[in-house]
Amino acid sequence: MSSTRLSDRQRRIVEFIGDFLDEHGYPPTVRDIGRAVGISSTSVVDYNLKRLEREGYLKRVRDVSRGIELVGDGDRRSRGAFTEVPVIGRIAAGEPIEAVEERDRDRLLLSPSLAEEGCFALRVKGKSMIEDLIDDGDVVVVRPQSTADNGDIVVALLTEASDEPGRATLKRLYRERDRVRLQPANSALNPIFVDPASLRVQGKVVAVIRQM
Amino acid sequence: MSSTRLSDRQRRIVEFIGDFLDEHGYPPTVRDIGRAVGISSTSVVDYNLKRLEREGYLKRVRDVSRGIELVGDGDRRSRGAFTEVPVIGRIAAGEPIEAVEERDRDRLLLSPSLAEEGCFALRVKGKSMIEDLIDDGDVVVVRPQSTADNGDIVVALLTEASDEPGRATLKRLYRERDRVRLQPANSALNPIFVDPASLRVQGKVVAVIRQM
DNA sequence: CCTCCCTCAGAACGGCTGTTCTAACCACAG
DNA sequence: CTGTGGTTAGAACAGCCGTTCTGAGGGAGG
Numbered sequence: 001m002s003s004t005r006l007s008d009r010q011r012r013i014v015e016f017i018g019d020f021l022d023e024h025g026y027p028p029t030v031r032d033i034g035r036a037v038g039i040s041s042t043s044v045v046d047y048n049l050k051r052l053e054r055e056g057y058l059k060r061v062r063d064v065s066r067g068i069e070l071v072g073d074g075d076r077r078s079r080g081a082f083t084e085v086p087v088i089g090r091i092a093a094g095e096p097i098e099a100v101e102e103r104d105r106d107r108l109l110l111s112p113s114l115a116e117e118g119c120f121a122l123r124v125k126g127k128s129m130i131e132d133l134i135d136d137g138d139v140v141v142v143r144p145q146s147t148a149d150n151g152d153i154v155v156a157l158l159t160e161a162s163d164e165p166g167r168a169t170l171k172r173l174y175r176e177r178d179r180v181r182l183q184p185a186n187s188a189l190n191p192i193f194v195d196p197a198s199l200r201v202q203g204k205v206v207a208v209i210r211q212m
Numbered sequence: 213m214s215s216t217r218l219s220d221r222q223r224r225i226v227e228f229i230g231d232f233l234d235e236h237g238y239p240p241t242v243r244d245i246g247r248a249v250g251i252s253s254t255s256v257v258d259y260n261l262k263r264l265e266r267e268g269y270l271k272r273v274r275d276v277s278r279g280i281e282l283v284g285d286g287d288r289r290s291r292g293a294f295t296e297v298p299v300i301g302r303i304a305a306g307e308p309i310e311a312v313e314e315r316d317r318d319r320l321l322l323s324p325s326l327a328e329e330g331c332f333a334l335r336v337k338g339k340s341m342i343e344d345l346i347d348d349g350d351v352v353v354v355r356p357q358s359t360a361d362n363g364d365i366v367v368a369l370l371t372e373a374s375d376e377p378g379r380a381t382l383k384r385l386y387r388e389r390d391r392v393r394l395q396p397a398n399s400a401l402n403p404i405f406v407d408p409a410s411l412r413v414q415g416k417v418v419a420v421i422r423q424m
Numbered sequence: 425c426c427t428c429c430c431t432c433a434g435a436a437c438g439g440c441t442g443t444t445c446t447a448a449c450c451a452c453a454g
Numbered sequence: 455c456t457g458t459g460g461t462t463a464g465a466a467c468a469g470c471c472g473t474t475c476t477g478a479g480g481g482a483g484g
Contacts, residue, residue: 007461024273025281027238029441041463046443048461061236065277065441065470069237082294082321109294109323114423133345133422153424208422210345211326212365219431241471253433258473260431277440277471 006055010048012037014057017070027068082109085121085141091155091170092125108139114207115141121209122155122170129153129170132185138210140170142203148173153205156182159198173201218267222260224249226269229282239280294321297333297353303367303382304337320351326419327353333421334367334382341365341382344397350422352382354415360385365417368394371410385413 006014016036020028028036034045049068052058061067087106108121124138132153134140140153148154154173171182171192180199182192218226228248232240240248246257261280265272273279299318320333327333336350344365346352352365360366366385383394383404392411394404 009461024279025239026278029277030443031441039462041465042442043444043464044462060442063442063469065241066238067442106325107323108326109321111319111321113318114320114421130345133342133347135345206424208420208424209326210420212418212420221431242473243471251432253435254472255434255474256432272472275439275472279472 010052013048027066029066083112083115083117085110085115085119087121089122090125091122091168119143128184128186128189130186134208138208140205141207143206144203146201148201148204150174155202157200157202222264225260239278241278295324295327295329297322297327297331299333301334302337303334303380331355340396340398340401342398346420350420352417353419355418356415358413360413360416362386367414369412369414
């Protein structure tokens with residue numbers, strides 16, 4: 001298998017297939033490709049398509065007209081792959097999350113590199129994390145997980161056992177001996193110390209988005 | 213023209229075409245549709261396709277195999293519209309933008325509410341805007357425009373006429389009598405004063421994105 | 425009942441389309 | 455020179471595919 005780079009002709013074929021798909025919504029025929037790339041013989045197109053398939057640039061379905069599908073980088077359908085992240089409410093230090101009705105939720109579309117599937121977002125209320133550069137009104141993208149590393153910014157739920165019942169909070173989490181410190185990033189505010197048993201980590205902040 | 217709603221059969225046809233497209237990447241043939249919907253005659257499929265085209269549910273290309281394209285709501289390609297924003301380089305206070313080769317650019321997908329078409333993004337280098345909560349490594353989304361209001365955070369280009377030739381900078385912009393003040397958000401840094409003639413506003417920061 | 429219109433079935437036609445076969449050309453190594 | 459492997463061209467084949475024609479049910483209105 002010659003794993004050399006594609007010939008000029010082959011690159012033009014892949015590019016043309018993508019253009020054709022964008023324009024028409026269906027793949028080109030072997031003869032369409034030949035005409036576009038300047039190949040008079042269908043067998044030569046077929047030859048190059050077979051080669052491109054072996055190299056992993058596309059997939060073909062035998063005996064099916066227009067049975068060509070681009071894969072990987074060439075696939076312009078997946079060039080628009082994105083993650084949909086619902087903004088499910090507002091969070092403020094030490095108060096319950098203000099949930100938003102599902103039908104009123106904003107939905108953010110984000111690159112998969114920014115937020116993986118399953119994430120949610122919360123709008124931040126207040127300046128309790130201002131020294132971590134999270135402002136009032138910012139949106140934090142949260143990846144759901146029940147554990148967190150020391151120093152992670154997490155959405156934590158204080159259960160009834162604690163002295164702050166049923167409240168959600170956005171804080172940095174630090175484990176200390178037999179307790180957990182929830183540290184705001186605002187020197188005007190004091191940390192909260194809780195029993196690990198009365199704390200439930202809801203998720204970790206993976207991104208911050210601010211609109212101006 | 214009977215603008216009544218679609219028959220059960222016709223709804224199933226539209227739905228099948230969408231499913232087929234999602235699965236295969238190319239549209240079905242008339243016979244594929246017939247098989248899926250339980251129609252033995254190609255003429256009946258053709259008849260219903262013509263009807264669906266007249267009602268605006270799809271477009272067809274005559275005499276072209278698989279020449280079917282869903283339009284409007286049925287078009288799953290356009291589901292979840294987003295804006296593609298290229299990260300075209302890095303910007304630091306008072307240094308030229310470090311451009312990135314086009315093929316190496318990251319591309320962010322963002323909700324249209326976050327960034328309209330035509331925006332670009334820059335990765336921030338340094339802490340010159342730290343007091344505006346823009347950190348080293350953050351990404352700023354910039355809407356191209358040549359004017360700016362007082363206090364806007366802008367990407368500004370200092371042209372050769374000025375004492376800081378050919379440099380781009382990220383600053384807050386304030387117009388003062390016969391000069392412009394470019395104000396960093398870092399008390400350790402001093403503002404730059406420039407002649408309005410030697411300043412070109414490239415765009416305004418509309419969003420800040422931070423990954424953690 | 426008859427007629428008209430919409431919907432449907434089956435068959436056939438002609439062109440489109442993927443595939444294959446043969447042959448040629450070229451660069452390169454033996 | 456000769457042979458070999460990679461690439462291209464042209465032609466032909468068989469099957470796929472959109473289209474069209476004929477005809478038939480079936481309900482609405484006369």
